[in-house]
Amino acid sequence: MRTTYALPRRWSVAPLLVLVIAFVGFSLPPYLTLDPAQSRIPVAGTAAGYFPMLVGHVIFGSIAILTCCLQVWPWLRTRYPDVHRRVGMAYVFAGVLPAGILGLVLGAQTPFGPVLRASNVLLSIVWLTVTLVGYRAGCQHRTTEHRRWMTRSIVLTLSIISNRVWAVVWVITLSPQLATTFGGNEALMIQTIAGLSGWLGWVLPLVVTEWWLDARGPGPNPAATGGRRAPATVR
Ligand code: HEM
Numbered sequence: 001m002r003t004t005y006a007l008p009r010r011w012s013v014a015p016l017l018v019l020v021i022a023f024v025g026f027s028l029p030p031y032l033t034l035d036p037a038q039s040r041i042p043v044a045g046t047a048a049g050y051f052p053m054l055v056g057h058v059i060f061g062s063i064a065i066l067t068c069c070l071q072v073w074p075w076l077r078t079r080y081p082d083v084h085r086r087v088g089m090a091y092v093f094a095g096v097l098p099a100g101i102l103g104l105v106l107g108a109q110t111p112f113g114p115v116l117r118a119s120n121v122l123l124s125i126v127w128l129t130v131t132l133v134g135y136r137a138g139c140q141h142r143t144t145e146h147r148r149w150m151t152r153s154i155v156l157t158l159s160i161i162s163n164r165v166w167a168v169v170w171v172i173t174l175s176p177q178l179a180t181t182f183g184g185n186e187a188l189m190i191q192t193i194a195g196l197s198g199w200l201g202w203v204l205p206l207v208v209t210e211w212w213l214d215a216r217g218p219g220p221n222p223a224a225t226g227g228r229r230a231p232a233t234v235r
Contacts, residue, residue, distance in 0.1 A: 013073035020069050023161055024062045031058040042111055045095050050109065057102035061160065064095025068154045096153065112219040115195025123202050127151045127156045144218050156202055163201025169198050 030038040036051045043051045070076055070087045077084045107120025134149030171195040174181070182189040 010075045013069055016072070017069045019161065020065050024066060030129055031055045046111065047109060052103050053106055057099050057106055058094055060099035061100065064099050064157050065090060065160065066182045066192065067091040067095055068157045072154055076191050077160030088138065092131055096127060096157065100124050100131070103127070112194035115191065116198040117218065119195065119198035120207050123156065127153065129220070130156065132190055148213055152206065152209055152215065155205050159202035159205050164198045166197035167193060
């Protein structure tokens with residue numbers, strides 16, 4: 001009977017992991033070539049150092065998004081708290097911190113216009129802040145607060161995927177309006193798509209997360225602990 005319940009829980013992270021591996025497998029390779037011509041965003045005319053920072057951001061961002069899958073895996077968290085702690089350090093210090101600082105610098109000089117610029121800068125600041133607050137709570141063994149802040153952090157990390165989904169939605173929706181709504185101005189249309197995708201990509205998931213955290217209250221998530229209270233050491 002035990003294995004009947006343990007198996008789904010053990011594999012519960014699989015769908016998320018598959019999605020994230022597919023995203024990283026698609027996003028990362030062009031930047032590992034270190035060839036600016038392979039960049040998916042225009043880097044010609046950007047400041048010196050922009051492309052190396054972009055490469056660094058994508059590599060550290062990939063570490064953040066891959067490690068966050070392990071951090072939300074209830075089976076690993078409850079079974080191997082030491083692994084959870086080590087992967088958590090990698091998530092914060094080899095993922096979010098460097099990726100967020102580089103995201104802030106890159107975001108302030110985005111080639112996609114002022115609306116995305118505002119979104120990128122604010123997202124970087126919020127991402128770094130909630131992660132550091134969550135890390136501090138973990139160090140101080142304030143488990144409930146640690147879980148709530150890290151939930152926000154992980155939702156923001158994963159929001160890069162919803163950002164790309166929104167971009168596809170807006171390209172499909174707005175491209176036919178190039179000649180009408182945008183008067184044939186392609187740059188304006190691209191900036192509009194980037195701005196909409198940027199803001200919707202992280203604000204909506206964060207609002208839903210806040211609602212979910214409020215609805216769930218401060219107690220431990222029974223689904224994550226198999227109906228038991230999480231041990232105090234599991235953070
Ligand atoms: C959540 C906070 C994040 C912020 C604020 C952020 C910000 C940025 C910025 C400013 C750029 C340059 C393009 C632009 O000007 O918009 C960029 C590009 C990129 N970022 Fe992030 N990023 C974040 C998270 C991530 C994560 C977690 C990944 C995971 C791999 C990632 C992967 C990429 C990739 C692959 C690009 C290059 C564009 C592409 O090839 O699609 N970012 N990001």
